[in-house]
Amino acid sequence: xxxxxxxxxxxxxxxxxxxxxxxxxxxxxxxxxxxxxxxxxxxxxxxxxxxxxxxxxxxxxxxxxxxxxxxxxxxxxxxxxxxxxxxxxxxxxxxxxxxxxxxxxxxxxxxxxxxxxxxxxxxxxxx
Amino acid sequence: xxxxxxxxxxxxxxxxxxxxxxxxxxxxxxxxxxxxxxxxxxxxxxxxxxxxxxxxxxxxxxxxxxxxxxxxxxxxxxxxxxxxxxxxxxxxxxxxxxxxxxxxxxxxxxxxxxxxxxxxxxxxxxx
DNA sequence: GTAAGTACCAACAGAAGTGTAAGTATGGAA
DNA sequence: TTCCATACTTACACTTCTGTTGGTACTTAC
Numbered sequence: 001x002x003x004x005x006x007x008x009x010x011x012x013x014x015x016x017x018x019x020x021x022x023x024x025x026x027x028x029x030x031x032x033x034x035x036x037x038x039x040x041x042x043x044x045x046x047x048x049x050x051x052x053x054x055x056x057x058x059x060x061x062x063x064x065x066x067x068x069x070x071x072x073x074x075x076x077x078x079x080x081x082x083x084x085x086x087x088x089x090x091x092x093x094x095x096x097x098x099x100x101x102x103x104x105x106x107x108x109x110x111x112x113x114x115x116x117x118x119x120x121x122x123x124x125x126x127x
Numbered sequence: 128x129x130x131x132x133x134x135x136x137x138x139x140x141x142x143x144x145x146x147x148x149x150x151x152x153x154x155x156x157x158x159x160x161x162x163x164x165x166x167x168x169x170x171x172x173x174x175x176x177x178x179x180x181x182x183x184x185x186x187x188x189x190x191x192x193x194x195x196x197x198x199x200x201x202x203x204x205x206x207x208x209x210x211x212x213x214x215x216x217x218x219x220x221x222x223x224x225x226x227x228x229x230x231x232x233x234x235x236x237x238x239x240x241x242x243x244x245x246x247x248x249x250x251x252x253x254x
Numbered sequence: 255g256t257a258a259g260t261a262c263c264a265a266c267a268g269a270a271g272t273g274t275a276a277g278t279a280t281g282g283a284a
Numbered sequence: 285t286t287c288c289a290t291a292c293t294t295a296c297a298c299t300t301c302t303g304t305t306g307g308t309a310c311t312t313a314c
Contacts, residue, residue: 035302091261117141272298
């Protein structure tokens, strides 16, 4: 009985259900929509970048956060890290095919926000 | 001189630039991609819901967080709150046209995650 | 010998996010 | 009279997030 329940639950989550509290898909969502994750995907969608380049393009990220964000995205198979084993260090980051698919969706939202910011801002109190 | 700079900056941000540290678009992104904001948009895209209905559908939200999230989305003009002034209270929430546009993008990402969860999970260490 | 250059990591502290529990309001039902 | 229903709000505590600072590694240039 217990086994059947477990299997059923597992089966249910096989595809992912963001409305379910314990579904691992929520972690993916967390990485992809994190404060810096979104911006990293957008920039990387534009091509391979080094760590320092990403930092320059994304206004306000600290080294610590950029590194952490990149690791999260790497864990989900969105970003590929390539270490050229040079001195001084030379590492670059690019999107995997999976990452490119995700970036497409994320960018779509981001573009929409940028374009529609005036419409959105109209609803704000202090203008 | 000072004035010119200010105008230029304002002009620059008129359209929204998520890569700029101080652009207000980052707040919108924050609301739309917040932990619960995403899920609220997805559920509301399916139709008008009362507070309690949202809470039941979205696994794990506390009342506090749901209320806060809804207020954030209302501030950005994504969600319309209707109070029927009944006792016991009867309030419902629906997406505005703006909200529906945003929800479309957010849902697109969410759907992609749910469908591709197996592909993503393959990259995780403990399976 | 020492500074520069690059990509980090660790430790600490303050800020922000989040959950829990309790309380508010009001009319109607039991 | 007491309890219920619903949509919140507030206070408190705890966890997570985030920035800052300082440090590592190693080679080349000065």
